Amino acid sequence: MEHGKQTLVAEFVLLGLSEDPAQQLPLFILFFMLYSVAVLGNMLIITVIITDSQLHSPMYFFICNLSLVDICLTTVTIPKMLASILSGRRSISFNNCITQLYFFVAFLCIESYLLGVMAFDRYVAICNPFHYFQMMNKSGIALLGVGSWITGFLNSLLHTVMISSLSFCKQNLIQNFFCDIPAMLKLSCSDTSTNELLILTEATMMALVSILSIVISYVYIIATILRMPSKEGRRQAFSTCSSHLTVVSLYYGTILFTYIRPTSSYSLEKDKVVSVMYTVVTPMVNPFIYSLRNKQVKGAMRRLVNRHHFFQT
Template identity: 50%
Template sequence: MRAANGTSVVEFILLGLSRQPQQQKLLFLLFLTMYLATVLGNLLIILAIGTDARLHTPMYFFLSHLSFVDVCFSSTTVPKVLANHILGTHTISYPACLTQMYFLFLFVDMDNFLLAVMAYDRFVAICHPLHYTTKMTPQLCVLLLTGSWVIASLNVLLHTLLMARLSFCADHAIPHFFCDVTPLLKLSCSDTHLNELMILTEGALVMITPFVCILASYVLITSAILRVPSPRGRWKAFSTCGSHLAVVCLFYGTIIAVYFNPSSSHSVERDTAATVLYTVVTPMLNPFIYSLRNRDLKAALRRVVGRRTFSM
């Protein structure tokens, strides 16, 4: 990779969240705590679903994969932040930067697709309960999951290859704690119009299409719930969607705030706060949101924790 002045840029500098030593120590402890909570919480969800035969249903099948993706999602950024603090370095090589960007947005896309698939699952369960088992077959679940991985991989590969063709100037300091696409485009000496166009068209299409499907599913779900005669029945039907809806609002709210605002409205502080929310906080909160409102999952988690405690 050659810069405009003919020199080769082999690494970037991640400026992180703060340059103050005291704040860095506090942020290190905060990130470490949140990362451990993310890994432990999501692994417990996966273990509980995998070991309880009563949870071997499409809803929990997709939830277990969402937990797996959330662990991978958080692991693409947080360990590098922690390692930089321990080693006292802020550099990341150019290939590692592109690799981090690839996997970060791969798991962002997978979160996006899985939330849409889970919304469809809730739509079928509430609007067509008598046909649920015939519609949400194991074959369809595997097909939806495989298709999500393929589309996400191809989409992210396109944006990564477009980024790899760019040249970068002598200034290679990224005002962020990971290799995000927006600050990288700002550092480039090349013409980035094609990259920006693909982000606003193809990238937006990949993100917005599942979001529209989620909205359509919940319009139909709400219409079906309102036709339920008893208030208790309406509340029970709505409570099965409450956790998923909370995760959807948190995920898409931060994504839209960072990537789909005009460039002139971007600020480093606001973008950093929003990216911390969707890369660190959201994966940590997901297992708590789903388990606190789900009695079957809470019971499975108690059995898993109790079994591990007793075996020790």
């Protein structure tokens, strides 16, 4: 198509996970349940941490932030998908699509930074326990937390501005249930090489900074744990880190597969499955990972239930 004959689209069509009418109700029920579990589970984690004074420590401050990000991440995409299934209208305006993309990428970035910060927190707690509260004081953890949010929003703004500057012609069918960078690049009739280079370099740098922070922290953590004379001490130390490592593995396994590769290698069906993993499944299972594998959180939950039962009686 010649550039002089381009027709800019006013809206996109989100084709979702399936166009089969028979699958729409099962998809609605499934994703409504997944979304409900994700939101309620993360809200429970936030409530437990805020109401229990024994969890008022830097580690749980960051877990609370992570749960809030997970709620926001799922809310950016899933309600729109559920509304589209109910109404049968799959269209989304250009401005709304760009807005969804902005917040989606922002919360992905914030989660990445928070995971790196949490690794650093575990490093200080295990490798420098006597200086922990000196290093991780209120101003320090506030700076790390707020810095993660601000950096995530600024990073997303860069990608959103770059996407907004592209031209979109007659093709407006997005082969997914939300607006994401790879899907938008495939539809553009502009030269997207700069955008792809930005994603490949900037996303790689972002991931590397967080991943290196995690890897270096855990190298020192594991070395310190192995030198502990007490078997029980080693077990407790490993227990506090295992939840974080599980979340890191789930998050980066799907994110790196999606973004750190050329656009030409995208596979429609595989990308849909992977997008469900990092938009729904990972935010849903994070609360269970942190609660089921953490004695302090389980104890706080029991105390919350007991207080609720006491006030009812």
